[in-house]
Amino acid sequence: MSEPMAFGDRIVKKALEAGFNECAVLLNNIERTMVRIANNQVVVTQNWVSGKASLYLSAKERVFQLSFDTINIDHIERTIKELALGIDRTERSFLYAPLPDPDPSARPLEGGFDQKVYDMLENPSEVSEILINTALGEGAERVAGVIDLGVEERCLITSKGFSRCERKTFFISHLRSFVSEGSGHWGYGSRFYDAREVEDVARRSAEYARLSRTQRSVEPGLYDMVLSPMVLGELLESVARGFSALSYILGLSFLRGKKPGDKVASDVLTLKDNPLKHDLLGSSGFDDEGIATRVNTLIERGVFKTLLHNTKTASHMGVGSTGNAGWIYPRPWSLTIEPGDMGDDELVRELKRGLIITNNWYTRFHNYVEGVFSTVSRDALLIVENGDIVGAAKKVRITDTLPNLLSRISAVGRTLYKVKWWEIGVPVEIPFVLVRGLRISS
Amino acid sequence: MEDILNLAVDYARSLGATYAEARYHRIEGGNINLRADRVIGITYRASEGIGVRVIYNGALAFASTTRLDAEGIKKAVERAVATARVFSESIKRKTELSSERLGRSSYEVKPKKSFDSMPQDLKISFLKDLYTIALESLKEARLSTLLTSYSESIEEKMVINSDGAYIRSRLPRIESFINIVLSSPEKGTINKWLEIGAVRGLEHFEEIKLVDSLKETISRMEENLLRGIEPPKEKVDVILGSEVVGLIVHEGVGHPLEADRVFGREAAQAGESYVKPEMVGKVRIGNRYATIIDDPTIPGSSGYYLYDDEGVPARPKILYREGVIENLLHNRETAHLMGVASNASARATNHASEPIVRMSNTYLAPGDMEFEELIEDIDLGVYIKSNMEWNIDDTRWRHRYIGLEAFLIEKGELTKPVRNPVIEITTGDLLSSIVAADKNLEFFPGMCGKGEPMQGIPVWMGGPNIRLPKISIGVAPIE
Structure with a gap:
């Protein structure tokens, strides 16, 4: 021993x-x-x-x-x-x-x-x-x-x-x-x-x-935008919190009122928790209760598939553990998004007119249950016109809801990035995504 | 323990360190967590270890260990010196510390009502009673979620360094978090995260009248949910409550005046600052109402200490005096860079954390009016008493706050509740447009985050109610 x-x-x-x-x-x-x-x-x-x-x-x-x-x-x-x-x-x-x-x-x-x-x-x-x-x-x-x-x-x-x-x-x-x-x-x-x-x-x-060395202001309003993996990774942590069965049971999840089988995102989004890819930072073979970990699909082509469970939350809800213990709080290991078929440059061309948000911070919620949040851009915020980057903008604030964010993803990049920094807590391997119509307040 | 810390300092010096510091840091406590009137679980936590800092040929290094014997501490010192040595040749700007008269002292806060004076079952009963009180406070709305958490801990430290500091301290910390969600089939939900914290014992709950405060908060939330109206579309006078003001001065004044941030040390983490070193003492950002103080010596406060983690005696610091930047927050490293004395702002979260520049209790100085005087000549305005969502950009200039408990002001009276008013404003616009402040200085606790690895540290934030003229108010949710 x-x-x-x-x-x-x-x-x-x-x-x-x-x-x-x-x-x-x-x-x-x-x-x-x-x-x-x-x-x-x-x-x-x-x-x-x-x-x-x-x-x-x-x-x-x-x-x-x-x-x-x-x-x-x-x-x-x-x-x-x-x-x-x-x-x-x-x-x-x-x-x-x-x-x-x-x-x-x-x-x-x-x-x-x-x-x-x-x-x-x-x-x-x-x-x-x-x-x-x-x-x-x-x-x-x-x-x-x-x-x-x-x-x-x-x-x-x-x-x-x-x-x-x-x-x-x-x-x-x-x-x-x-x-x-x-x-x-x-x-x-x-x-x-x-x-x-x-x-x-x-x-x-x-x-x-x-x-982004020179910047100009952009007006508040609805924008189409490409979110970099740095941005998506930061926001996915809040999404994943909603998928923890404890959040759901306690009534704090933006999925409140939804059940597996319900549509919660756009058809192009498939989100998984993958502990079995051994190069990802969250990789592990067993959870904190000794249950074998497995790949869990949280959203499949826009449809809510499962919450993340330990044996306690699973027993409470009459299902099986998904291998995500935390003794009290079930948590994700590593979040991955199924790649799409567009290159990063193609996503920008598809965007045609809008913004590329390369980084953000300080996401805060006004109401966890309804997923109402805002987040502030930091670093390069690039202006796209006719599918080309034509300049950079001063900082903006995205003010929207998690349900809107998930349902308005219209295209997913094919290249996956293992991004990690101070604001990304849960490890990820995710692409750039194109989102149609998120609100910018300032 | 003193012998082990002295060994660490002496050993580091023998290995060539020009400065050495050893801090024993122990935090022991527990939590009780309930959903409604049902227990989720009980937690206990103990964190204990030693953090060592050395300067070797101008390179700064930190190491920590949970092994508290001579062998464990010597290995930690060797690691710190070894990594400092690796980088010392490539460092162009060498780390130096300001010369200070360091403390040799012990201090302790003794609670009036110790944590042990109430057995566990009575603490659980107290939390259950909060649920009953919350239910009884409601008339029409439904209490969808009530999560209550009670936390108690004792924090002990001993700091010894090669410049002569010897500081021992022992502080009790009490905290409680209450997450409230009210719902109505027609109106949706309203969500508030209530936070309580102090360096005190159980007497704190009585002193802040927690039960009454919870009743009032829930009643206001219910009114807001059921009968809240949209804020006026035109620009109106706005009264910001103490809770919002405290958060604003924490985010928009305290953080950007942290000298390590001003010098770029947090550029890849908590960000930079709108303040440059040459602005200190010269540049006016706010008006005569903008006097903002950081004071770690407020008894009972979450940010209370009498010596910082470098052994420098604590004192109140005036950050803004009548709108002019007067002092940055310094540790000994940034003080040396500026050619000034440290003002004792070095704090570390636990034994595994390096001491960095932190706020303690940051507040806007109160005025001399009554609240009623503040609003008496407002024909149409909004009073934002508290907020939920907030954020700010990484230079600490552009703020956003969404009011939670908010009221319409009509002809000098608070009349109807206002739902989700949004203020987006710059630090400069806000601090230069205050036209009045009342005398009601109130403080609110928070956990401030900074550093990498992230260090959460307890603080208070406060201020009076203030009046801002002709402000545009948005509304959330957005659709």
């Missing part, structure tokens, strides 16, 4: 001895290095060696979640004992369902470890040089960005007998380039290092900065 599994096994035994009926232990050991760049140079390096233990405990259908950012066995055991004394001072969770029996098909996902990433933990200077030098060589006057890489071991041990570990690397780089008043930003995230992708991050951010 490996060290983490023995550790987890010991915690499970102690929890059962203390009076809990069930226990799951999730152990995350991470070695991580982050390099932050600003004003064309490295401004700080950050380095973490951390262990985290998360526990799920239940007794008499009461549900407890514990998290320890320090793996201190005495502290964990002491806390379990103290918590056990208060079991009767809490109440049954209305979401309670037993932990599942071990799923024989739930195994660590093969692949997902890149020795090159691991080797760069102590010295990622090769990447910072590529990012800075490539962008400056492409005309950027000033750059800022991040290199974030490391290795994570994730182990799950449950009182039902599940015991598995996965060890995977991660590599993220994103860069923002500035030229005069223009700026461009692009990012990349994968399990693997790829120098060409890093160069592409730098090159594309510099290109967008050059294209």
Whole structure:
């Protein structure tokens, strides 16, 4: 038995001895290095060696979640004992369902470890040089960005007998380039290092900065627009939140009132949660309950197919788990969109007249249930006329609803991008999309 | 622990670091989460570790560890020094720190009513009572969703650095989140996210009269949902409530005056600023009502501290004085770049976070009028008491706020509820057009995000009710 599994096994035994009926232990050991760049140079390096233990405990259908950012066995055991004394001072969770029996098909996902990433933990200077030098060589006057890489071991041990570990690397780089008043930003995230992708991050951010160096205002109104994967990735996080069955049960999802089979998006949109593609940052072979992960289609050609479930939400709604635990909150692993048949340039030609939004931030909701939101563009906002980029616009604010966004996607690009940066939480592999008629307020 | 931190500082210096800092940081607490009157689950969390910062040949590096023994801390120091060494030769602008008189002190906030004084079952009962109160506050609308979350924690820190700082602190934090959705078959839904937070004990709920506040909020939401009218189409006088004003000065003044942002360190994350270093002390953005202060020493506040995480003694900072930018928010690194003293704005979320420039409690200075005086000569206007959606561009200039609890003002009186009024305005237009402020200074808690990895840090935001003349108001939802 490996060290983490023995550790987890010991915690499970102690929890059962203390009076809990069930226990799951999730152990995350991470070695991580982050390099932050600003004003064309490295401004700080950050380095973490951390262990985290998360526990799920239940007794008499009461549900407890514990998290320890320090793996201190005495502290964990002491806390379990103290918590056990208060079991009767809490109440049954209305979401309670037993932990599942071990799923024989739930195994660590093969692949997902890149020795090159691991080797760069102590010295990622090769990447910072590529990012800075490539962008400056492409005309950027000033750059800022991040290199974030490391290795994570994730182990799950449950009182039902599940015991598995996965060890995977991660590599993220994103860069923002500035030229005069223009700026461009692009990012990349994968399990693997790829120098060409890093160069592409730098090159594309510099290109967008050059294209937006002079800007003019555009009037409020309805616009056709091409959304870059950076924008779509940021917005899809809110979409995915609505697909979590817990949001749905709690009455906070924009899908409220909808059911599988209902039309919720345009025919060209097929959205999946894919944990099985081993190069994606969210890839994993088993969820936090020990259920085998699988590809779940959330929207198929515009039709709502399934919510994301753990065993609790599934039991509550009378369906099966989709392998997306979170012990309480079912969450997506990696969101993907089925590619269309248009190249990125073809999408712009198809747009004919409108805007290309290359990046956004600060999406906020006025009403989660109705999906009413606004988001602010940042970096290059390109004006398209007669299918050609003819200039750049000053920042705008998109003010619309998630149902409108999903139903007005009229074309999907064929090239998929693994974009990642500060505003994209859930990993994605998605294309550019063309949306007809989103409102800009200012 | 003191020995381990001293070991970290001494060891870093022996490896060639010109500056070394070690911070023990522990946060322990828990949450209770309910939907309506039913428990979802109970959580407990403990975060404990040491964060180390070093400067080696002008390169700044941070490392953290959850191993609290000598071997663990020495490895963290070695990692910090090693990565700093890798980049030190390529760095053109070396990191230096301002010279400061650093603190050697301990402080603690003792709650009047400790978290342990109320057993778990009574805390659950309290949250259940909120559901009953919410139901009883409604006359016609349906309570579609009520999520309540109660959170308590103790934050302990010890900071030691090679420039002589020695700071210990212990703070209790209480927070509660209430997500309310009311619905009506004819009118749709209205959604509010109510947030409560302070560095206090359980007495905070009584002091802010949480029960009364919830009743009033739900009644206003119901009125707004069922009987809210569209805002006037013409330009009218607008009264912005303390909650909205606090958010505006946080987003449009506090953030852009963070000196690290001004110098471009957040360019790829939280963004840049409309402020340039040479504007300080010279450029007028607002009018005489625009005096904005950041003060970490307000007792009980979410942003409370007496020394920052670099050991600099905390004090109130005037960010804008009567419309003129007077001070940026500084840590020792940005203070050195500007040739000024740090004003103690370095904060770290936890042991795994580097200290960066942060706000504490940011507010617009109150005026001397009563609320009634503020509105008495308004023939037609709108009072936006609170908001839900908001956002701002990444230089912190162009704001948007959608009012949630809002009222029509007719002939000096609040009359009908107004549904979803939208204000889109620049920082400059807003701060230069205030024509009056009342004396009702109120604060609201928030979790401020910045940095990479993202650091959420508790703050208060506040101000009085203010009056703006002849503002265009939009309306949402948009169709």
